Amino acid sequence: MPPPPEMTPFSVTVHPYDSPTRNSCSYELVTATSPTAKNAIVFIGGLTDGPHTVPSIRTIAHQLATTEAGKALGYSVFELRMSSSFTAFGYKRLTDDVADLSALVKYLRGLGREKIVFLGHSTGCQDSMEYAKFVSKGQSPAVDGFILQGPVSDREAMAPAFQPGMYEKTLAAAEKMIKEGRENEIIHLEGMPEMLESPHTAYRLHSLIGKNGDDDYFSTDLPDERLAASWGAFNKPVLVLPSGKDEYVPQTIDVPANIARWKTFCATGIYSDLSGLIPGASHSVEQPDSQLWMADRVIRFLASLQ
Numbered sequence: 001m002p003p004p005p006e007m008t009p010f011s012v013t014v015h016p017y018d019s020p021t022r023n024s025c026s027y028e029l030v031t032a033t034s035p036t037a038k039n040a041i042v043f044i045g046g047l048t049d050g051p052h053t054v055p056s057i058r059t060i061a062h063q064l065a066t067t068e069a070g071k072a073l074g075y076s077v078f079e080l081r082m083s084s085s086f087t088a089f090g091y092k093r094l095t096d097d098v099a100d101l102s103a104l105v106k107y108l109r110g111l112g113r114e115k116i117v118f119l120g121h122s123t124g125c126q127d128s129m130e131y132a133k134f135v136s137k138g139q140s141p142a143v144d145g146f147i148l149q150g151p152v153s154d155r156e157a158m159a160p161a162f163q164p165g166m167y168e169k170t171l172a173a174a175e176k177m178i179k180e181g182r183e184n185e186i187i188h189l190e191g192m193p194e195m196l197e198s199p200h201t202a203y204r205l206h207s208l209i210g211k212n213g214d215d216d217y218f219s220t221d222l223p224d225e226r227l228a229a230s231w232g233a234f235n236k237p238v239l240v241l242p243s244g245k246d247e248y249v250p251q252t253i254d255v256p257a258n259i260a261r262w263k264t265f266c267a268t269g270i271y272s273d274l275s276g277l278i279p280g281a282s283h284s285v286e287q288p289d290s291q292l293w294m295a296d297r298v299i300r301f302l303a304s305l306q
Helices: 056-066 087-090 094-110 122-136 154-161 166-180 202-209 224-231 257-265 287-303
Strands: 012-016 027-030 039-044 075-080 117-120 145-148 240-241
Touching: 027 056, 039 056, 039 094, 039 122, 039 287, 056 075, 056 117, 056 287, 075 094, 094 117, 094 122, 094 166, 094 287, 117 122, 122 145, 122 224, 145 287, 154 202, 224 257, 240 257, 240 287
Parallel strands: 039 075, 039 117, 117 145, 145 240
Antiparallel strands: 012 027, 027 075
8 A cells, every 4th residue: 555645755955044043954845847946935834843744735836846827837845944943942932933034035035036935834824924024124035925824823722721720820920930031941830731841931932822922913802903013014915724624723713704804904905815714624734635725725826926
């Protein structure tokens, strides 16, 4: 029996590049069309992700290289190892990711890539939101579009996973350390949810589970002014693709209503009409049919940028 697609060997071209993160490399997925690609997708994974941990991006690379619509666009896909990759996210910040991404964009421009589009998955969506803010302030090099796959509120996803009373206790402990100037120290508490078992600084833990923390871009209870500041920062088109059956989204949340609200804070023409829930998709889009649906939307979005 042949291995499942996600276990099939694949090739990459390793690109070392100058970055604040020592010995940084980006990994370009090798396809039939990647040697002549003039444009680039930069895939940004979520918490605990690193290069090659989200197989759905390889489906997108394959469709870009094998379908007529995809081949006409001239894109190849890059993954990268950031200072926050794998379990290091607990003692890094979104601003660290922006620094790594800025360095990669500069490198890709140096290669002559004409269009660069970010595809953020999960916390990679937060990175994309943060990056757009830096671009709007002239602090990072511009890219040509953004794709947000699986945007989820970490706060709303994680709070129910705590033992009774532990969420409030954990948040209070993190806030106390921050007030004491110990925000970069590791916080030690018992009874943490499995998704938070790796080491976390007080600052990053508060960023993930505290209201209005750095990572708090997608919670349903955010005030209009915060959403206006974040979504209003986009000056290039953005495609929003939540997963239709995301296991990290509480069932009480009305996802279509939430994303419709986000659209109202974008400038005219920024929020792509191709946005929508990926049918049947888990958080990481593990289902083959869902991956193909997503790849089709991505290709159509890229075509709209031409």
